[in-house]
Amino acid sequence: MADIVLYGLPHSNFVRACAMTALEKGASYEAALTGLRDMRSREMQAISPFGKVPVMRHGDLVLFESLAIMRYIDLTFGEPEALQPSDPLDRIRLDQWFNAVMGTVDRHIVREWALEQVFPSGPDRTVDEARIARARKAAARDIAVLERQYAAQGHLVGDRLSLADIVLVCTLDVLTLIDGAGTLLEPAPALARAMTALRQRESWQRACAHSIVPDWSV
Ligand SMILES: N[C@@H](CCC(=O)N[C@@H](CS)C(=O)NCC(=O)O)C(=O)O
Known part of the structure; x- marks a missing residue:
């Protein structure tokens, strides 16, 4: 069991x-x-x-x-x-980054971009291209912020893997499902390196690497 x-x-x-x-x-x-x-x-x-x-x-x-x-x-x-820092201030930073990924990065990449492609919200179920363009711009800004953090310390919090890095790699992975999102990490080499390292962990391979063919039927 x-x-x-x-x-x-x-x-x-x-x-x-x-x-x-x-x-x-x-x-x-x-x-x-x-x-x-x-x-x-x-x-x-x-x-x-x-x-x-x-x-x-x-x-x-x-x-x-x-x-x-x-x-x-x-x-x-x-x-x-x-997977959580022991230092009290770093624990607060963990909340900060986790919530930023959940509330901001996820909103732009998953809710407003990827899901707009799957469940179009425009008239007659057409894709709202203006919404996607806004989401893409916002996602690029988010990625610039994340790049600064990974370039500075290699992780979102402290100097080791935490729950914040885990939620981020799973969220940024959605970019691989979005048409035309492949170049988004190009200006963010430190972030891209960190995400590649995370995707090589056995936990990611076993939990996430299987090909995603979502069942979108409602
Ligand atoms: N803050 C929530 C967010 C959960 C969430 O938005 N889950 C999505 C899937 S990624 C969901 O359940 N969507 C279905 C819906 O909103 O009807 C959490 O961290 O668990």
């Missing part, structure tokens, strides 16, 4: 970040739920009050929100909190 159950769409950057965290910590997981249709199931409504994934179950404990799930996994399995 797996240590935890992770509910989520397999291509979701946040679900993948939780899966990668579990593997980093030596925890096994059962991946439950595969299609958007399952998101509306009664079982999901019971455990995911805001209708979002990921959700994690560990015995009787159920948690939603990826940062909470990732912190819990990091606390519970392997060396406790190995």
Whole structure:
């Protein structure tokens, strides 16, 4: 039996970040739920009050929100909190970067760009090209910020891998799914190097490297 159950769409950057965290910590997981249709199931409504994934179950404990799930996994399995800095200020910085990835980078790259291509919001379900152009510009600005951070210290927080780097690599990976996004990391060599190193970790290979053919059926 797996240590935890992770509910989520397999291509979701946040679900993948939780899966990668579990593997980093030596925890096994059962991946439950595969299609958007399952998101509306009664079982999901019971455990995911805001209708979002990921959700994690560990015995009787159920948690939603990826940062909470990732912190819990990091606390519970392997060396406790190995993926979070011990210094209090650095812990605050972890929250800062994690929330910046979740609230800003994810919004531009995943919600406003990738998902606009998959679920067009323009008239008659046409792609809103102006929205995509704005998202691309914003994503390029985000990448410049991230580049400065990786050029300065090789990680988002402190000098070692943390939950913030994990959520970032899973989020930037969505760029590989977007037509025409391939060049976005070209002006960001330090960031690109860090992402390549992360993608070589066994945890990323096992949680994320499988080819993504999302089931977008609703
Ligand atoms: N802040 C939430 C964000 C979760 C989120 O937006 N998940 C997306 C998948 S990546 C989702 O559930 N989308 C389905 C929907 O919004 O209906 C977290 O960290 O768990």
